[in-house]
Amino acid sequence: MSDPLVLIPARMAATRLPDKPMADIAGEPMIVHVWRRAVEAGIGPVVVATDAVEIVDAIERVGGLATLTRADHPSGSDRLAEALEIIDPQGNHDVIVNVQGDLPTIDPAAIAAAILPLADRAVDIATLCALITRDEERHDPNVVKLVGHHVTPNRLRALYFTRAQAPWGEGPLFHHIGLYAYRRRALTRFMALPPGELETREKLEQLRALEAGMRIDATIVDDLPLGVDTPADLERARAVLNARRLN
Numbered sequence: 001m002s003d004p005l006v007l008i009p010a011r012m013a014a015t016r017l018p019d020k021p022m023a024d025i026a027g028e029p030m031i032v033h034v035w036r037r038a039v040e041a042g043i044g045p046v047v048v049a050t051d052a053v054e055i056v057d058a059i060e061r062v063g064g065l066a067t068l069t070r071a072d073h074p075s076g077s078d079r080l081a082e083a084l085e086i087i088d089p090q091g092n093h094d095v096i097v098n099v100q101g102d103l104p105t106i107d108p109a110a111i112a113a114a115i116l117p118l119a120d121r122a123v124d125i126a127t128l129c130a131l132i133t134r135d136e137e138r139h140d141p142n143v144v145k146l147v148g149h150h151v152t153p154n155r156l157r158a159l160y161f162t163r164a165q166a167p168w169g170e171g172p173l174f175h176h177i178g179l180y181a182y183r184r185r186a187l188t189r190f191m192a193l194p195p196g197e198l199e200t201r202e203k204l205e206q207l208r209a210l211e212a213g214m215r216i217d218a219t220i221v222d223d224l225p226l227g228v229d230t231p232a233d234l235e236r237a238r239a240v241l242n243a244r245r246l247n
Contacts, residue, residue: 005093010101049083106225117217
């Protein structure tokens with residue numbers, strides 16, 4: 001992990017919350033809050049990859065770095081790959097951290113924790129998960145569960161990801177947090193793979209890597225960041241960040 005690079009893909013065309021990255025939270029666009037959390041993680045340079053000039057301008061106004069990418073990417077991973085070729089065509093950064101642009105409340109320490117499994121050379125991709133504590137989340141298909149076994153007390157090796165309640169039986173369930181740290185060669189391999197059978201069925205892109213035999217490990221964190229997908233989520237994020245500012 002000699003030189004990580006943090007990339008934040010952001011697009012304006014979200015269907016449930018149009019212009020989401022520019023939504024005002026505590027006086028700043030949401031994407032600026034995400035950028036600040038990533039910078040505070042202190043693991044490497046942070047660049048926002050976007051299809052919108054407005055987002056580039058918002059990041060540059062606060063002294064950050066942003067790059068324009070094509071608007072027709074089918075996924076954030078595709079935007080990530082294009083941005084990487086623009087920013088670092090020489091391949092100087094050997095770990096690429098993908099922070100979703102709709103996580104304005106994420107703990108910077110969680111971003112830093114995401115790269116820890118990559119200290120194990122057997123791991124191709126690292127991610128995060130948190131213990132499910134609310135019973136309704138166990139059955140919610142919008143809550144992606146990570147099924148795996150403990151490698152250490154704070155780390156799981158992922159065996160599967162699912163929208164169903166899994167695994168069966170007594171014991172903890174883990175909520176997957178969609179933040180990834182890739183070895184650069186693993187990202188290159190992942191982007192070259194066709195969509196997988198299970199990926200298509202579950203609508204979960206990370207299953208493509210597991211189907212191809214790639215290893216994904218997850219750091220268990222206490223903080224479950226709020227993903228902003230709806231107007232109600234946005235109001236919750238505003239309440240959280242306004243409270244932090246007052247404290």
